[in-house]
Amino acid sequence: MQYRAYGKTGLRASTLGFGAMRLPAREDGTCDYDRAVPMLQRAIELGVNYIDSAWGYINGTSEVAVGKAIKPYERAKLILSTKIPINDLYGPEWRRRLEVQLQRFDSPYIDVMHMHNLHWQVFQEHGLGENGCLKAARQAQAEGLIRHLAFSSHDTPENVIRLIETGEFDGVLLQYNFLDRRMEEPIRRAHEKSLGVVVMGPVGGGRLSMWDPQALRDLIPESVVSAPDLAIRWVLSNPNVTVALSGMNTLEMIEQNASSASREQPFTPQEQEMVNRLLAKLTEFANLYCTGCGYCMPCPNGVDIPGNFLLMNYYRVYGLREYATRQYALLKQGKELWLQGTRIAGKDASACVQCGTCEPKCPQNIPIIEQLEEVERVLGA
Ligand SMILES: NC(=O)c1ccc[n+]([C@@H]2O[C@H](COP(=O)([O-])OP(=O)(O)OC[C@H]3O[C@@H](n4cnc5c(N)ncnc54)[C@H](OP(=O)(O)O)[C@@H]3O)[C@@H](O)[C@H]2O)c1
Ligand code: SF4
Ligand code: SF4
Known part of the structure; x- marks a missing residue:
């Protein structure tokens, strides 16, 4: 496993992170701990130290699964990340949720706490001010209950940059993969401002695992063993990225992705050139068709x-x-x-x-x- 500095926090995070959103669940909608805990522990044994959950994942039981999984390990060696959405609450409710999360994890502190799916407007309305969540987060930080504050977002790239530039956050969690590069500039800005940069959806939320790159084999480096391998290595080949956070749900995926993230250099310079050519080819190909400019819209009959x-x-x-x-x-x-x-x-x-x-x-x-x-x-x- 490789490790990179998570911004200026002093944390060193594994380049592969475990996204605990897609852990196996039971029919009643709760996490299947018997299957999930060994998966998380296998990842930790392979060197993964960044584990990400959220208040709502698997009805709150994802955090419990993570708590059970980390029990045998030295807490200080792991980076526990989670999230609270702030769009419908203020400081006191944020604090109540944090206390529930600490119980679920059975941990005295959380390393990286995110404002989940944050929008610029929501930050103005629920983050700032006397009763806002930011003040509650700073208080929790002063008490040692959370170490660092970050945010995840699907807002526009411009608004994500505005959030980065508030100077209030130590890290970001953004969607990024070679099919979706909208957040490339916010990622660059976040790194420039010394924030930790964690990428969600490196395998396109599973889409890219269905891609058959064999069709373009002569444009793909020989060392690439599968589409997820290419996808994860591509994300990590961006030096502005700290962690590729994958939502793995089988032991095979964990082994494979850990191996992809363990290369000292995601691609050699020659491989990088090949991959750049491959992506240029795909873009060129895509541009032969619709570029999504939207000038033809609206259609009077409602066709998108x-x-x-x-x-x-x-x-x-x-x-x-x-x-x-x-x-x-x-x-x-x-x-x-x-x-x-x-x-x-x-x-x-x-x-x-x-x-x-x-x-x-x-x-x-x-x-x-x-x-x-x-x-x-x-x-x-
Ligand atoms: N903050 C937010 O708003 C937000 C939103 C989304 C995600 N997240 C976080 O980010 C994490 C990562 O996002 P993601 O789960 O979408 O990441 P992802 O790695 O792009 O997608 C995970 C899916 O990709 C497929 N996959 C991954 N590795 C594979 C492999 N080696 N072989 C075959 N298939 C593979 C699997 O799909 P199948 O299961 O379909 O086979 C897996 O479920 C989440 O778990 C969550 O913690 C946060
Ligand atoms: S005008 Fe419509 S069809 Fe043409 S490229 Fe733009 S979005 Fe596509
Ligand atoms: S109905 Fe068909 S032809 Fe007419 S504007 Fe819509 S998409 Fe174009």
């Missing part, structure tokens, strides 16, 4: 044109057919989707009545009607 094309790109560019088909079926059922930080909330391609309003507005001159027909034919079959 870029959203449908984004799904098609998962198939055409990345070969993720099964994933794209499943998501398209959800869109047909009227479900809202979030992909690569983009909300897809309109109708599927079959709702196009071929009125032609959109086509003249497309700077890529995409034959939208024809391509929507193709989306329905390929993904709707």
